Structure formats: C-alpha cells, structure tokens
Amino acid sequence: MSEIKTIEITKPDDWHLHIRDGEFLPDLLGHTASQFSRAIIMPNLRPPVTTVDLANAYKARIKAALPKGSQFEPLMVLYLTDNTSASEVKKAKEHGVVAFKLYPAGATTNSDAGVTDLKKCSAALEAMEACGIPLLVHGEVTGIEIDIFDREAVFIDQVLEPLRIRHPGLKIVFEHITTKQAAQYVKEADTARYGVMGATITPQHLLFNRNAIFTGGIRPHYYCLPVLKREEHRQALVEAATSGNSRFFLGTDSAPHIKGTKENACGCAGCYTAWHAMPLYAEAFENANALERLQGFASEFGADFYGLPRNTSKLILKKESHLVPDEFPMGSGTVVPLRAGEMLTWSIVG
Ligand code: DOR
Numbered sequence: 001m002s003e004i005k006t007i008e009i010t011k012p013d014d015w016h017l018h019i020r021d022g023e024f025l026p027d028l029l030g031h032t033a034s035q036f037s038r039a040i041i042m043p044n045l046r047p048p049v050t051t052v053d054l055a056n057a058y059k060a061r062i063k064a065a066l067p068k069g070s071q072f073e074p075l076m077v078l079y080l081t082d083n084t085s086a087s088e089v090k091k092a093k094e095h096g097v098v099a100f101k102l103y104p105a106g107a108t109t110n111s112d113a114g115v116t117d118l119k120k121c122s123a124a125l126e127a128m129e130a131c132g133i134p135l136l137v138h139g140e141v142t143g144i145e146i147d148i149f150d151r152e153a154v155f156i157d158q159v160l161e162p163l164r165i166r167h168p169g170l171k172i173v174f175e176h177i178t179t180k181q182a183a184q185y186v187k188e189a190d191t192a193r194y195g196v197m198g199a200t201i202t203p204q205h206l207l208f209n210r211n212a213i214f215t216g217g218i219r220p221h222y223y224c225l226p227v228l229k230r231e232e233h234r235q236a237l238v239e240a241a242t243s244g245n246s247r248f249f250l251g252t253d254s255a256p257h258i259k260g261t262k263e264n265a266c267g268c269a270g271c272y273t274a275w276h277a278m279p280l281y282a283e284a285f286e287n288a289n290a291l292e293r294l295q296g297f298a299s300e301f302g303a304d305f306y307g308l309p310r311n312t313s314k315l316i317l318k319k320e321s322h323l324v325p326d327e328f329p330m331g332s333g334t335v336v337p338l339r340a341g342e343m344l345t346w347s348i349v350g
C-alpha cells in the first residue's frame, strides 16, 4: 500500500500576484482565493495603478468579483513612477496601501510608465523610509547590451546596492529572485546598517531551470521575467526557500495572459500558477526533503515582514496526484497554466 501523506499548514498568503482587471477578475480570483487568505496585487495594469484613488477603485472591483462568501483580502500596491510625490506616499500609508513597486522602465509587461532613473524618485523614496512602507523591486536592468540571463545579477551591483546606501532606512523586497547572486545578496544583506530585506520566490523558479523553455521545441508557457536560469541557480533558490531563513517567502508571480498572446511570434512573459500554486510549492519542498519548512515560507515570514497578523485558518494538502487542465476560461479567451496536461503530485483537500 502506498503511504498516505497529508500536511496541514496555516493558510498561506501570496505576496506577489497579477490578476489583471475587468472581465478577467471573476475567472481568475477564485483560483487564488481557494488557497490563499491574502495576496499582494501587482499594479501593472494599463494604465498602471499609480495613486491611492486608483488603488481603492481597483480594490473595490476585485472585492466585487470575489466568489460569494470569500474571505480573501487583496493587498494593494502602487506603481512607482518618476513623478510619484512624497505626499502620495504618505497618503498611501494612511490608506493601508502595503507597498510601492519599482518597475524599471521597459523591464517587463506594462512597464513603459516605470522608473527611468531612481534618482528622480528621491523624494518618494525618502517618504517611504520615513513612513516604513516597503519598496518591491523588479530586479533587472534593462539595457539591451546586457545579456538577458545577467540582468538580475547586474541589477544588484548597479541599482540595488547603491539604492540601499542612498536610502539606508528603506525596506526592500527583491521580487521573484532567480539567481544564486540574488539569494546570496538577500541572505547576507546588512540589515543593521541598512533597511530590512526580503525576497519572494516563485514556484517555477524552484521547479525548473531554463531547459524547460526549450524542451523539444519552444515552450512559451515557461517564459516569464526574470527568465528561468541555469540549474545551479535553481538549486540556490531551493536552498534559500527551504532554509528556514525568514527573509525568503512565497510570491507566485502568477501572471495570466490570454493563450494567443503567449503562443505568438512575440509572446508575453508570465506563467499562470494561481490554480495550483500550493501543490507546486509542496512538490518543490518535498523534493528538497523540507516539507516541514513549507509553513514558514508560505504562511509566516511574509506576514511578519509586512507587519500583518499571521492567518489563523488552515490549508490541508494531500499527496495525491491530479491533472493540470489544458486551459481555464479568462474573459472571452483562455489561459494556459504552467504544466498544462501534466500530473501534479499534491492536491488541496481542505
Ligand atoms: O513574467 C512576468 N510577467 N514578469 C513580470 O515581471 C510581469 C508579469 C506580467 O505582468 O505579465
């Protein structure tokens, strides 16, 4: 008889999620709300969510689209621009906005309104230091002369380290880290002299290396930004996520795109993992013999970082295989999840 394995953990939160807007919300939200109590909602809409008023309106649309009776709580983030004012930062803090997001201009989906030079944001960053609101960074430089696989490592030297020195009180989350350099930087960051540091890690960066994008042909549903890296980097991320170090916590970066915009001559970046996020993380932690560390990573360290209470309800996962559907409805189109048509080893049972 095969061993039946069940794990019960404190209900997790997703500290990095894209759910888009409008007709897409009702189709996508249930996937996240069935596993997570809260999620940080990324602001890279078109136009981006740059003000408290826009964030409040977006939050109201999300709440209206939630499945009936859902207790899910969207946590709002503002999109930092060259023009973000110190007064908007203060207002954000007063209205419960949890963070600002730095998209270097041109780095990824809907980032054309992003920051062209962080020095233009000095007043906003000083206000963030003063009121303790974190900056979430998409950590890639954008210069076309920089190899796509090096963009994160170069960001550390050219942008992140100077930023921490210029703004020593700034709390920073290095989002969706993908390299051993980023894991090491976060692990070793001097938070006594400079601001507190955290990092999120996605399920795809724990489970796959860059070969996954090219196995037997080009596989657009494995393409996200920052792009998957070499195996040595995947291993460093697994080590960080399963180490019990509270600087590393869960952020899926689930990023749905309509099927045709990914299966395309110039396909969009983003992996859709909201439907099966916790089974994917459980598989990665089990592969590393570290299931007992899943709860800290998924349900405790992120809440602690943001100064929010840990959840009290539970999530139960069972070692039971099930199939990832080929696609899900997304408005008038469909979205293809990561590992579509393949078997997962863990299921959510409560
Ligand atoms: O792969 C990605 N997709 N990376 C990002 O930074 C943005 C995201 C999206 O919004 O599609």
Ligand code: ZN
Binding pocket: 016, 018, 042, 253, 255
């Ligand atoms: Zn993202």
